[in-house]
Amino acid sequence: MKTNKPTLTIGVTGLNAIDSPGPGVAVIRGLREAASFNCRIIGLSYESLEPGIYMHDLVDKTYHIPYPSSGTEILSDRLDYIHEIEKLDVIIPNFDAELYSFIKLAPKLKAKGIHTFLPTLEQFEERHKVNLPDFGAKYDMHVPRSKAVYTPSEALSLEKEYEWPLVVKGKYYDATLAYNFDQVKSAFNKISAKWGLPIIIQEFIHGTEYNVTGLGDGNGNTIAAVPMRKQYITDKGKAWGGISIDDKKALKLTHKFLSETKWRGAFELELMKNKEGNYYLLEINPRIPAWIYLAVGVGQNIPEALTRLAMGWPTEPFTTYEVGKMFIRYAWDMIVDLSEFEKISTLGEL
Amino acid sequence: MNLKNNIAVSDSGFVFNPASGESFSVNPIGLEMLNLLRQGLSQEEIVTSIEKDFQAEKINIERDFNDFIDMMKQYHLMQNEDE
Amino acid sequence: MITKKRYERPVIKKLESNMPNKFGMRTEYEPVMHIEGAAVKDLIAKYGSPLFVISERRIRKTFQTAKQAFETRYPRVQFAWSYKTNYLNAVCNVFHQEGAWAEVVSGFEYDKAIQNGVPGANIIFNGPDKSEQDLRKAVTNGSLIHIDHLDELYMLQEIAKSTKQRPKVAIRVNMDTGVYPVWDRFGFNFENGQAWDALNKIMFSGTMDLVGLHTHIGTFMLSPNAYAVAASKLTNLAQRLQQKYDHEIKYIDMGGGFASRNTLKGAYLPGVDTNPTIDEFAEAITSALINSDFRPKNPPLLILETGRALIDDAAWLLGSVIANKRLSDGRRSTILDIGVNILFTAFWYAHKITPAQKFTSYTEDTVLYGPLCMNIDVIRDNITLPLLNKGDQVVVHHVGAYNMTQWMQFITLRPKVVMIDMDGKVHVIRNNESLENLLELEVVPSHLSTFEL
Incomplete structure (x- = not known):
């Protein structure tokens, strides 16, 4: 049976399955369960303690790659080295901060036979937190009011317009609620030291949070869409448990998002439903979310479909999913020999 | 001036302190110096040995060696004098 | 004759694990040894260090x-x-x-x-x-x-x-x-x-x-x-x-x-x-x-x-390592002969800086200081560089705008600027300053012309 299926070599980042997890390990589980192909998984890691590196039943081999801040040229050189050995068919990047570099490199990778399925640079920029108000206006979607600021004092002027608390957000990651100006300043300094400027000050919408993950084919069609309600949220704001729901309004909003933006690739929409039942689009994450295995579990193997689209293979849209399935995340302590840590730390490969 | 006895040093330049659980990496010259230290050589002997094999002046090697040992001390990898 | 191996200073690095952030390993050690065909080493030997180089x-x-x-x-x-x-x-x-x-x-x-x-x-x-x-x-x-x-x-x-x-x-x-x-x-x-x-x-x-x-x-x-x-x-x-x-x-x-x-x-x-x-x-x-x-x-x-x-992008600033030091917290610091007096843009750019000679892949996180006796004289506050030695040369990239107009004659004299023409020929287009140049502008009143100590 195995012989009929092609075998793909797939590079996956985001192996940091920690308390604020990267999606990599969940993506790999989806790929391993793909019905239409077998795969060899090449982990692409930034740090030696990313748990995925040591999960040898899921990851065949891991290579360190340089941080996005080193620029595309150095990343490209490293990928060339890895490709030479592993002959990659597909790369699935899973970090917001690395997407810009991979989108820029995509044509170059394609020429070497490495496929990706990523949003266009325009889509990537347009949905950026910094541009969310324009995005909402352009596509007629409710978004919280927000402004990109370069100094804490600029935020002070927003005090009159928005009500406390304010959400202080980093360009790529991190978000904190601030209840007074001192907290805004402290959050501003903390987040900007890590992720640079600008900082986004956003109006806080009271309500219930919903998330949708999905996949667009780049022509406006929905290939996959699964809404989820978070049931338990960690102190870092990450879902630790969630349930698939039948939310027609959220799905409708997702179809509208895909058909109007012609979004290409995987995404996660963060939505807030207020008391009146209106949905606000809080954020568009231009990648697969960490809870993607729920989508796989309810019948929409998004990592598999994304890989097929990347390879240019015909890909049928998913139209149904099981409602009322839950995911419950758990932490698992692996026992790892020091020699493995030594290898990845000193040689950058394991 | 001695390396702590229990410090593990591998050929790849991976250094592990089992007492603290900390690990480090050293470059080839650092590895060479560590190995010479473990053989019980004095600073003078180590510097002479390095100078024999590498293109460098004694005065530079000595300065770098001292800096290296300072870092090793800072990382608690060296034995205290009274230990 | 036995050829000795290339020396590099010893370095020990603690292995720490963090989530990626902006201070992650920015690997900039790919050496730039030539500019428009001219060897950095030769340019410095002939025209001094530091040196601005412009490509026509x-x-x-x-x-x-x-x-x-x-x-x-x-x-x-x-x-x-x-x-x-x-x-x-x-x-x-x-x-x-x-x-x-x-x-x-x-x-x-x-x-x-x-x-x-x-x-x-x-x-x-x-x-x-x-x-x-x-x-x-x-x-x-x-x-x-x-x-x-x-x-x-x-x-x-x-x-x-x-x-x-x-x-x-x-x-x-x-x-x-x-x-x-x-x-x-x-x-x-x-x-x-x-x-x-x-x-x-x-x-x-x-x-x-x-x-x-x-x-x-x-x-x-x-x-x-x-x-x-x-x-x-x-x-x-x-x-x-x-x-x-x-x-x-x-x-x-x-x-x-x-x-x-x-x-x-x-x-x-x-x-x-x-x-x-x-x-x-x-x-x-x-x-x-x-x-x-x-x-x-x-x-x-x-x-x-x-x-x-x-x-x-048409200009580079070449310089040399004056010394290596350790800061009190164990961080490496390297002093260059390039200061903010001639690299004014270091105040708002994280300039790309590369070594001008080959190294192994071992690196160290380094603070790059200029030579001025001034606390603000920082060229890069955090950069990962190979193990530079005294006398090694570096190349600062993208320095053509504002540096050669906003530079100051402060503490020391400003260096030469050369231009490499279309045929690869090097021309001095601005000479280095000399003490005489500067003294020409000064006038000492006669009652201040002598003193005894």
Whole structure:
């Protein structure tokens, strides 16, 4: 049976399955369960303690790659080295901060036979937190009011317009609620030291949070869409448990998002439903979310479909999913020999 | 001036302190110096040995060696004098 | 004979695990050993360290690319070289040979352009500080005077009366283009009607020729769209002039401010990957002009005064390691002979700095200090570099803009600047300063000429 299926070599980042997890390990589980192909998984890691590196039943081999801040040229050189050995068919990047570099490199990778399925640079920029108000206006979607600021004092002027608390957000990651100006300043300094400027000050919408993950084919069609309600949220704001729901309004909003933006690739929409039942689009994450295995579990193997689209293979849209399935995340302590840590730390490969 | 006895040093330049659980990496010259230290050589002997094999002046090697040992001390990898 | 192995200083690094952040390993140790075919080692041996190196080939190529980006999108384009960005005569003249006019902001720069042989009519005179003498000269030479404030406008009216000449003028317009900060200190504001007021004053005076409209919306701009906003606001003014006075302006000057390939401090991704290209700026500006409602008989000349984006990448600063040190917290610090006195831009860029000799892949996180006895003399506060030794050489990239004009003679003397020509020949285009040069300017009163200790 195995012989009929092609075998793909797939590079996956985001192996940091920690308390604020990267999606990599969940993506790999989806790929391993793909019905239409077998795969060899090449982990692409930034740090030696990313748990995925040591999960040898899921990851065949891991290579360190340089941080996005080193620029595309150095990343490209490293990928060339890895490709030479592993002959990659597909790369699935899973970090917001690395997407810009991979989108820029995509044509170059394609020429070497490495496929990706990523949003266009325009889509990537347009949905950026910094541009969310324009995005909402352009596509007629409710978004919280927000402004990109370069100094804490600029935020002070927003005090009159928005009500406390304010959400202080980093360009790529991190978000904190601030209840007074001192907290805004402290959050501003903390987040900007890590992720640079600008900082986004956003109006806080009271309500219930919903998330949708999905996949667009780049022509406006929905290939996959699964809404989820978070049931338990960690102190870092990450879902630790969630349930698939039948939310027609959220799905409708997702179809509208895909058909109007012609979004290409995987995404996660963060939505807030207020008391009146209106949905606000809080954020568009231009990648697969960490809870993607729920989508796989309810019948929409998004990592598999994304890989097929990347390879240019015909890909049928998913139209149904099981409602009322839950995911419950758990932490698992692996026992790892020091020699493995030594290898990845000193040689950058394991 | 001695390396702590229990410090593990591998050929790849991976250094592990089992007492603290900390690990480090050293470059080839650092590895060479560590190995010479473990053989019980004095600073003078180590510097002479390095100078024999590498293109460098004694005065530079000595300065770098001292800096290296300072870092090793800072990382608690060296034995205290009274230990 | 036994050949000895290459020495490198010993280094031990603690293995720590963090989530990726901006201070992650930025690996910049790929050595740059040659510039335009000339070995860094030889350049320093011959001309000293530190040393500014400018590539004529790179200037011409960048200029031609920029020119093409605009000319393929708009019929009438004129560049004017921004003297303040780099006014070494050799550099200015490369631009003038390529067809650029001169854009100056002081009497000193104006005289420099005239001495370089730029015809008066091809000099754009900007800036808030133009003396009466400067303005008279500019009026006589038929230069384009961009009025910054009303006092200047009134002074020009006086000069026009007394000389019986008609000054060729434009006003500088400032405006909100949706980017922060708004540069509202130069020129006349668009939104509050100041600009329209000033234009009316000029038209009513009847003593001046209103030939153009000028704006310059900021510096190191990362948003091409801001230029589109600016261009449409200027065309709005042009259209109103046409309607009210049946007067057509001859040019629209969009100023400069395009970002170069440098990386701003605080940016996560390197500028070379993220900053807009000249094509993106050209697209934004020219589409805004073409799509505007302003329908003149002749399309106005589009003038661009971009400086930084044309010269930054064409210059390097070579330097040498003076010493290595350990800071009290164990961090490595390296002292270079390059200080902020000559690398002024180190205050706002995380400059790309590469070694000029080969190393192994071992690196250390390093603070790079300059040689000045001043705490602010920091070239990079965090950079991962190979294990540099005293005497090793480094190359600082993208230093062509502002450094060779804003540099200061502070504590030490400024170094030579060389230009590598199209054939790879090296020319000194500015000599290093000497103690004698500086003493020439000083006068010691006779009662202070001697002392005993």
